Amino acid sequence: MKTDVSSRVVDKGQKQSHFTANLGSRYTIDRIFKYAAWGATGVSILILVWLLVTIVADGIGTLNWNFITSFPSRRAENAGIIAALVGTVWVMCLVALFTVPLGVGAGIFLEEFAEDNWFTRLVEINIGNLAGVPSIIYGLLGLAVFARIMQPITGGRSVLSGSLTLSLLILPVVIVSTREALRAIPNSLRLAGYALGATRWQVIWSHVLPAAVPGILTGVILALSRAIGETAPLIAVGAAVFISFLPEGLQSQFTAMPIQIYNWVGRPQEEFHYIAASGIIVLMAMLLVMNGVAVYLRNHFQKDF
Amino acid sequence: MTDNVTGDIAPGSWSPKRDRAKAIQTIVKIIFGSFAAISILTTIGILATLIFETIEFFKEVPISQFLTDTRWTPLFASKQFGIFVLVSATMMISVISIMVALPLGLLSAICLSEYATPRIRRILKPMLEILAGVPTVVYGYFALLTVTPFLQIFLPDLQGFNALSAGLVLGIMITPMVASLSEDALYAVPRSLKDGAYALGATKRETVTSVVLPAALSGIVSSLILATSRAVGETMIVTLAAGANPTLGFNPFVPVMTMTAFIVQITKGDAPYGTIEYKTLYAVGMTLFIMTFALNIFSFWFVRRFREKYD
Known part of the structure; x- marks a missing residue:
């Protein structure tokens, strides 16, 4: 550590040179800078703690089994989150169903098959740009395409429209993480396969993909956890805010956890703010579990080549 | 040809089905290639819907009015469409958030x-x-129900909905992004550069601020621009905490309405297709898209143009 250096004797007596090292004040500035850097990090962490503590303190009182299993209500003490919880599970499963084949397939194409031509470059630039498009814009796309133009198939403002919209939103994330997982597989594995006479696809299917599964799964879970935390696109596509039934099919109306929380936070009555906090605890717990699973997969199944 | 080969290795009856394997590979390649094309379709879809409805919008509202009106009242009887009212709110909140995220994120990255x-x-x-x-939405909760009451202790003039706490919390939200992208940039500065500075007698702080930071500047600036773009497009915090009151001006103590908050306000209700509200939605979305797209492009360009390469 460098802290003891500042106590070094400062050399002021030299007259031959106009240069004064002036170490004392320079080290003081150094120390201030160091404290500022640690302080900034500390402030960020403290705010995170403040946020978590507030939410737990506000919401733990109204978080009980009744809250988990009840439908929303006009009276805060009867209101529950079951419709939103089931809606979120529906959305999550559908998004996974759409994005896993599409995202992994596109990732394999770009990483393993694609030559460096205009199509590949266009897709790559495009994926980079899509990541920067605000999520509410995806909501507007979903509203126009899935909820209106494709209404006969999707049933309008349905759980299917919402899931399709979120799938488009996280598709670039899944593609990028698939590519990273594939890139981590050493080339020697592929070359060994080719040497035995296998085609590119046979090598991918029987060796590269199985080895990359933990990495791909980690990416998919993280992308899904982003999808279920998204609020804005679902509002735009038309998730309902007050629903007292569970989705019955793909064309059913639905609500989701963030939408329900948004609705409760927006109400003027204070009791609804407490149950909003309870809803946030449930949502954050889900995200925590998903992230935990992702980290576990990454640490325990990732082979070192 | 394959038949000949099989004949040569007579003892075993096994032969690799090369033709079938190659056919399968071609099919797989085409299917996966079309999956990759979906990302392009997404972009085309976004552009097409935005442009189509925006053109419909400008058939009813002249573009000069859209750019110069000073009021935003699309839901009133006397409709006015001054987009700058919404843009000013978005800009104010983004500036506040960057003022939080720049020091916090950069210093965290250095730390x-x-x-x-x-x-x-x-x-x-x-x-x-x-x-x-x-x-x-959790940040929105935090901004509206925790940060605003907390700030009101010190600023009694602060209203229940205001741009200030929305901007501050938005700043906290984008801090990790600035921190992690800037850290990557700082990390990429080679050790030899730092060692050179130390050898010349520079202190650690002098090394960081006069050697490492300038060397990583392109990455840091581009992380800030990307974070700004994120702040401009952020929806839930501003919808919940900044209110829904379109006012022109840069007063952070009063309720304002950002572009994203307007989109939520309209889509939350039922805006039927073909109405002016529905078209307004896409005109605002187009403006938002252009702003974030310009920021993203600028960020990529900045990195390319000013990157210092060390090998």
Whole structure:
């Protein structure tokens, strides 16, 4: 550590040179800078703690089994989150169903098959740009395409429209993480396969993909956890805010956890703010579990080549 | 040809079905290639819907009015469409958020890459990642119900909905992004450069601020621009905490309405297709898209143009 250096004797007596090292004040500035850097990090962490503590303190009182299993209500003490919880599970499963084949397939194409031509470059630039498009814009796309133009198939403002919209939103994330997982597989594995006479696809299917599964799964879970935390696109596509039934099919109306929380936070009555906090605890717990699973997969199944 | 080969290795009756394997590979390649094309279709879809409805909008509202009106009242009887009312609110909140995220994010990045020991770094980084993973609706809750009442202790003039706490919390939200992208840039500065500075007698702070930061400047600036773009497009925090009151001006103490908040306000209700409200939605979306797209392009360009390469 460098802290003891500042106590070094400062050399002021030299007259031959106009240069004064002036170490004392320079080290003081150094120390201030160091404290500022640690302080900034500390402030960020403290705010995170403040946020978590507030939410737990506000919401733990109204978080009980009744809250988990009840439908929303006009009276805060009867209101529950079951419709939103089931809606979120529906959305999550559908998004996974759409994005896993599409995202992994596109990732394999770009990483393993694609030559460096205009199509590949266009897709790559495009994926980079899509990541920067605000999520509410995806909501507007979903509203126009899935909820209106494709209404006969999707049933309008349905759980299917919402899931399709979120799938488009996280598709670039899944593609990028698939590519990273594939890139981590050493080339020697592929070359060994080719040497035995296998085609590119046979090598991918029987060796590269199985080895990359933990990495791909980690990416998919993280992308899904982003999808279920998204609020804005679902509002735009038309998730309902007050629903007292569970989705019955793909064309059913639905609500989701963030939408329900948004609705409760927006109400003027204070009791609804407490149950909003309870809803946030449930949502954050889900995200925590998903992230935990992702980290576990990454640490325990990732082979070192 | 394959038949000949089979004949040569007579003892076994096995022959690799090369033709079938190659056919399967071609099919797989075409299917996966079309999956990759979906991302292009998404972009085309976004552009097409935005442009189509925006053109419909400008058939009813002249573009000069859209750009110069000073009021935003699309839901009133006397409709006025001054987009700058919404843009000013978005800009004000983004500036506040960058004023928070620049010092916090950059200093955190310096702390992580220069001061923290590897062990502490392993603890701090996941915590910043948690901060980045918190859903935005949760930040909205925090801004509206925790930060605003807290600020009102010191600023009695602050209204229940205001741009200030929305901007501050938005700043906290984008801090991890600035921190992690800037840290990557700082990390990429070669050690020899720092060692050179130390050898010349520079202190650690002098090395960081006059050697490492300038060398990483392109990455840091581009992380800030990307964070700004994120702030401009952020929806839930501003919808919940900044209110829904379109006012022109830069007073952070009063309720304002951003572009994203307007989109939520309209889509939350039932805006039937073909109405002027529905078209307004896409005109605002187009403006938002252009702003974020310009920022993203500028950020990429900046990195390319000003990157210092060390090999």
